[in-house]
Amino acid sequence: MHVVATAGHVDHGKSTLVRALTGMEPDRLEEERRRGLTIELGYAWTTLPSGERLAFVDVPGHERFLATMLAGVGPAPAVMFVVAADEGWMPQSEEHLVALEALGVRHGLLVVTRADLADPAPAVRQARGRLAASGLGGAPALAVSGRTGQGLDELRKALDRLVATLPEPDPGAPVRLWIDRAFSVRGSGTVVTGTLPAGTIATGDELALPGGPVRIRALECLKEQVSSATGVARVALNLRGRVVPERGQALVTPGAWTYTDLVDARLSGAGAAGGDLPARLTAHIGSAAVVCEVRPLGGEIVRLRLAAPLPLHVGDVLLLRDPGRDRGEVRVLAGASVLDVRPSALRRRGAARDRAALLATAVPDEAFLLGTHRLLRAGELLAMGCAPAGAPVCGDWHADPAYWARLGERLAEEVRRHAAEHPLEPGLPLEAARHELGLPDRRLVAALVRSPLAVTDGRIMSGPAGLPAPVALAVRRLGAELSARPFLAPEAGRLAELGLGPRELAAAVRAGGLLRVADGIVLLPGADARAAELLARLPQPFTVSQARQALNTSRRVAVPLLEHLDRKGLTERMDEVHRRCRISPSE
Secondary structure, three states: OEEEEEEEOOOOOHHHHHHHHHOOOOOOOHHHHHHOOOOOOEEEEEEOOOOOEEEEEEOOOOHHHHHHHHHHHOOOOEEEEEEEOOOOOOHHHHHHHHHHHHHOOOOEEEEEEOOOOOOHHHHHHHHHHHHOOOOOOOOOEEEOOOOOOOOHHHHHHHHHHHHHHOOOOOOOOOOEEEOOEEEEEOOOEEEEEEEEOOOEEEOOOEEEEOOEEEEEEEEEEOOEEEOEEEOOEEEEEEEEOOOOOOOOOEEEOOOOOEEEEEEEEEEEOOOOOHHHOOOEEEEEEOOEEEEEEEEEEEOOEEEEEEEEEEEEOOOOEEEEEOOOOOOOOOOEEEEEEEEEOOOOOOOOOOHHHHHHHHHOOOOOOHHHHHHHHOEEEHHHHHHHOOOOOOOOOEOOEEEOHHHHHHHHHHHHHHHHHHHHHOOOOOOEEHHHHHHHHOOOOHHHHHHHOOOOEEEEOOEEEEOOOOOOHHHHHHHHHHHHHHOOOOOOOOOHHHHHHHOOOHHHHHHHHHOOOOEEEEOOEEEOOOHHHHHHHHHOOOOOOEOHHHHHHHHOOOHHHHHHHHHHHHHHOOEEEOOOOOEEEOOOOOO
């Protein structure tokens, strides 16, 4: 199925032409038929000579209904531009062309109607001259009469050729269906209609609206009930959910779009100089129309603050319209191609100018988004409109390569600085490193660690843990004192005299220079194994007093040392008084 929108000045025969091609009445309202004026969007469809099905979105040409026209043209991939032979190019012809040019529509036909009332050649020449500078400059031109049928067969063949050139939409693309009608049907409930430009929807699918999720209860395409539809297609959806949909909202694939009220964009069209735009305009996309504030950043780059969040991707085009202009003036001022859907605040002096320079030649792809935001999850990239192509740096995190390399250098510097400022600590804690680097996830810090750095017990260390020279000297002096009586641990006062306070002792224990038996009780490494060997030579079981004598130490040391041996499984308690060794002297 294909979808083509009409465009052109009011009363130039757009609806008459659609009626002649399809045999259907595109004007839905009684008032429209009575006044001969399209007010709302109309829809009709036909089968082309090739067998392809083609739906028309018939838009109003009157200047008062420009917003409705934009709602119809926006999602359509091609246009049938209509000019009357007896009137030629008119003000709304110009306005519609400006809108189509800003939207980037490149596929279409020029159809000069009322060829039975006037020579179409002058109107064809005039319209071709206006289209020449736009994306529709190469559009084929045909002269027809919807009243007599003149040229309709040639037009049908031209439409066949047109739809054959249209790009094939991606059936796997995320869904964004702009609602152009929302109403209630007795016995069915809420129904919405719209043009599906890409992606696939099916009965039972869950989609998201601004107020919450809804589910597709039933689906129609060109008045026929179907189980699924793939873009491009005109569809009507019967929805189930607690949210009441409205025209101008979009049904979207959950999590696949970024809802935002602030975007940076590049202007195109007549108002491409941002400084020439009014500060307050109306932004159009799909069927949505929201007021926005325009902040020029420099050249063609502007920042738009929208009155309501919209589901957007980078690369989307917003039409900027000034509804307050005189009727004789073109009110569609420019197209705004979205470059960033999550722009950062501009706080420092000159930030706007720097931002404009950065965006002036930017291509909104994955490399640009990562260069701007530095770190993004895969889901965030998808919601911004870019499927991740590169490999993640950690989990689902993607990083700008240059920024990631700088982070690795900064981490090494932070580890060195921490070691110099805290020589008794074993390394920089991961959480402290995360805070210093400003990272959102501790796993990212671990992913940055490269040799000679290593992560041990939640800390980042540079090579094997060492001891500052004063502490190492104090440990050696303690070792000399313990050489004669290795199990007589010195008391706190003596440790302090040696220069071994609580922090120094902790560092020495972590470095393996001392064995902590209990608080305030330290011996040389391996003293527990030596004690177990001596105790194994005693008659089994033995008492604390016998152990104290065998080890030539005090009860202050013997009791915690035996408890330490119990915990290591070298000894075990038999009762309240006795213990036994669990190893033999040879072991």
